[in-house]
Amino acid sequence: MDRRPIGVFDSGVGGLTVLKKLKELLPNEDYIYFGDTKRVPYGDKPKDEIEKYARQIVNFMNERNTKIIVIACNTTCASIDKNEYKEILFSVLEAGAESAADLTKNNRVGVIATTRTVESGSYEKSIKLKNSNADIFQKACPGFVPLVEKGLSESDESFKLAKEYLKTLNDEGIDTLVLGCTHYPILLNAIKNAVREDVLIVDPAIRLSYDVMNYLKENDMLNLSNGGKTQYFVSGDAKKFADVAKLILNEDIENVSHVDIDKY
Ligand code: DGL
Numbered sequence: 573m574d575r576r577p578i579g580v581f582d583s584g585v586g587g588l589t590v591l592k593k594l595k596e597l598l599p600n601e602d603y604i605y606f607g608d609t610k611r612v613p614y615g616d617k618p619k620d621e622i623e624k625y626a627r628q629i630v631n632f633m634n635e636r637n638t639k640i641i642v643i644a645c646n647t648t649c650a651s652i653d654k655n656e657y658k659e660i661l662f663s664v665l666e667a668g669a670e671s672a673a674d675l676t677k678n679n680r681v682g683v684i685a686t687t688r689t690v691e692s693g694s695y696e697k698s699i700k701l702k703n704s705n706a707d708i709f710q711k712a713c714p715g716f717v718p719l720v721e722k723g724l725s726e727s728d729e730s731f732k733l734a735k736e737y738l739k740t741l742n743d744e745g746i747d748t749l750v751l752g753c754t755h756y757p758i759l760l761n762a763i764k765n766a767v768r769e770d771v772l773i774v775d776p777a778i779r780l781s782y783d784v785m786n787y788l789k790e791n792d793m794l795n796l797s798n799g800g801k802t803q804y805f806v807s808g809d810a811k812k813f814a815d816v817a818k819l820i821l822n823e824d825i826e827n828v829s830h831v832d833i834d835k836y
């Protein structure tokens with residue numbers, strides 16, 4: 573048994589879609605969530621900048637004594653080498669790639685993600701590692717994250733943009749579409765409206781949360797006591813984060829603290 577919290581981080585509110593799934597499956601765990609809202613979006617930043625951010629956030633998580641760290645940001649997963657870390661890290665990108673590789677029937681997989689994730693080719697590499705017959709069709713959607721961070725996921729603008737972004741993928745005959753950015757499940761209505769009805773939409777957080785659960789079970793690290801607390805930390809405006817987080821999690825978020833992440 574291990575009562576230490578699970579660390580979860582993202583550039584902003586997107587990782588809350590992962591936290592939500594983790595909390596559904598592992599309600600007894602305590603969680604530390606960090607959103608790098610001062611520096612969001614990550615998707616248009618260079619690899620070395622994201623590597624620096626990831627180090628700082630992992631240092632912060634170590635200070636909070638986390639037992640494992642869930643990287644709830646595909647752009648970070650696409651930019652760092654997990655093997656360079658001594659901490660136990662879980663990658664949302666690997667979980668998404670494995671799901672898609674298993675679920676596609678016609679081996680034509682679409683991936684929507686940030687520009688950095690698409691350019692890294694990480695999804696393509698990871699899917700092909702598991703399913704060498706798969707053809708991957710990617711589309712960068714740089715306009716999505718700012719809309720979600722502003723709480724505008726249900727706006728006409730989101731629906732219009734989703735139509736534009738998904739047009740080419742529909743034409744490619746994909747049968748599976750990976751939401752390759754943790755902000756995108758928040759846009760599910762807009763994305764569903766834009767994609768062909770028979771396309772299976774993959775939220776990597778589902779596979780990821782089962783991977784985390786199995787790992788904790790196998791290593792006798794589950795929290796079997798009365799946990800279930802979540803503390804939220806952000807590098808930007810705490811109030812703004814709480815307002816948007818409330819819409820995503822459907823619950824009131826009070827304990828949001830500001831962190832000077834540059835200190836780490
Ligand atoms: N939510 C993140 C991801 O999964 C990052 C989005 C961004 O900051 O551009 O890639």
